[in-house]
Amino acid sequence: MIAFEGVSKRFPDGSLAVDDFTLTIPSRSTTVLVGSSGSGKTTLLRMINRMVDPTGGRITIDGDDVAKLDPVKLRRRIGYVMQNSGLLPHRTVIDNVANVPILDGVKKSEAHAHALELLDTVGLDRSLAKRYPAQLSGGQQQRVGVARGLAVDPNILLMDEPFGAVDPLVRDELQQELLRIQRELSKTIVFVTHDIDEAFLLGDQVVILRTGGIVAQAGTPAEILANPADEFVASFVGAERGRRALHIDAEHGDRVLVDGTGRVAGVLTDGPGGMAGTAAGSAPE
Amino acid sequence: MNSFLGALAWLADPANWAGDDGIPVRLLEHIGITAVAVFIAAVIAISLGLFIGHTGRLSFLVVSTTGALRALPTLGLLVLFALWLGIGIGPVIIVLVILAIPPLLAGAYAGVESVDRATIDAARAIGMTEWQILTRVEVPLGLPIIVGGLRSAVLQVVATATIAAYLPIGGLGRYIFDFLPLRRFEPVFAGAILVTVLALVLEGVFAAIQRLAVPKGVRILRGSPAALGAGRPARVEPAADSDGADSGGADSDRPEYGGGPTSSPPASHTHSHPTQ
Secondary structure, three states, X not given: OEEEEEEEEEOOOOOEEEEEEEXXXXXXXXXXEXXXXXXXXXXXXXXXXXXXXXXXXXEEEOOEEHHHOOHHHHHHOEEEEEOOOOOOOOOOHHHHHHHHHHHOOOOHHHHHHHHHHHHHHOOOOHHHOOOOHHHOOHHHHHHHHHHHHHOOOOOEEEEEOOOOOOXXXXXXXXXXXXXXXXXXXXXXXXXXXXXXXXXXXHOOEEEEEEOOOEEEXXXXXXHHHHOOOOHHHHHHHOOOOOOOOOEEOHHHOOOEEEOOOOOEEEEOOOOOOOOOOOOOOOOOO | OXXXXXXXXXXXXXXXXXXXXXXXXXXXXXXXXXXXXXXXXXXXXXXXXXXXXXXXOOHHHHHHHHHHHHHOOHXXXXXXXXXXXXOOXXXXXXXXXXXXXXXXXXXXXXXXXXXXXXXXXXXXXXXXXXXXXXXXXXXXXXXXXXXXXXXXXXHHHHHHHHHHXXXXXXXXXXXXXXXXXXXXXXXXXXXXXXXXXXXXXXXXXXXXXXXXXOOHHHHHHOOOHHHHOOOOOHHHOOOOOOOHHHHHHHHHHOHHHOOOHHHOOOHHHHHHHHHO
16 A cells, blocks of 8 residues: 655745645555646656655555655565656667566576566567567557566556557557556556546546646546546546537437537447447446 | 878888887887876776766866866976976876866766666666666766767877877887987878877777667667768767868867867877978
């Protein structure tokens, strides 16, 4: 469990990125921090592994104040995945994945064997192991980034807009892969995005932030959609514009769903195993 | 032209290739002085440059020292140190070390500085220590530029090491300084030619090393094999005084290194001595 207790961050230039933020992130589930730029979501994420130190309040992991932990040791037991992969361009895929375990003293052969298994886990062909990051597509690089994040078998995985820079089709694929990986591994995932649909798809808990790291609403996607806390949330999730209110449109037959703006949103199916609907807000499980 | 042919004839004379003041001995002395000076300067300037590049602290030092040190007249400095410390190898080495520091410092700093901030941030976020970030990320990725600084320093020092003979210590400059008062221009010219050839050979060697210093994964990143050809790494080199044709304005594309009047191609020193 990760707990933020009255956390603030004022940057040296005087700007207040986060003000008195309190939140509990339960273990073995996915919490998504979602907000526009300036909402402090990335700052909050980076406070968990001490890439940013708060100027007020404290953050605990299973009761331990992170401020009292050595930053390098802390970071080595937390997976970190970022936009544009952040892979080392002069290292091969397998060296990138095995990097931290080797720095931690794991034997190279062992670390490499484990790295190959991780490539399987993230759905990459083992033949890519000897390639350099520049020889991979953006989506493949992100998969390597996820494999690297998992390399030390961390309990916590921090993901900072990991799918923000790949095209929509690849993003869908990566999101589904992440859901699959999470079903298999049950990590404590903290995921940052500005995409509300991505948040609703991946999050067990979704935290909508407004400027300055203020929690506008926190809850399951269903709770937020059913009862938006205020106009800001309603507008952010699109409920205000009617995008979340779906009705069956008789003109197109009795199965076509249309939202409040008149956009055709999807097709009503008999169950979750049917055609993948574009209807946003459908529960992942 | 006659002097030039005379110089060639002098170079071809086997007598000049033997003995304690023969060409091989003088050549080795010259290379030795250069190596010692560049080594000492590298230990000082590269460690300082890496520190500045990694931490971002003291970066004003790079700008100020590269500008100020380059403005110092080498020969005047040599006389000053000789008066202070006495005749010997010491003043020569000190002067050459001072000459070599600016390009080495600028190269090491610019090399680390050139590494993508996102890559460094990622390395830190996954739990690499600051030392590991420096040695395993910043140095390997900045190596071509760091070597560029070394290339530049070697070239300037090997050309200027000629003045070691002024005291008189040794090196190829001895042919110039010993025979100029005697108005025997063949050995003077021959000395100048030898220094130039040595400088060009070292330039070629370091250009090759610089190319090899580009990490494989980065070479791929730059795309086609054609991009690996001549000049690509040299363009980002901190003080590209060395590139023959465009040497005159080589500093202009990196204004922070303060290309002063002293940043003219070092080869011109060697050419100018015989005509003085």
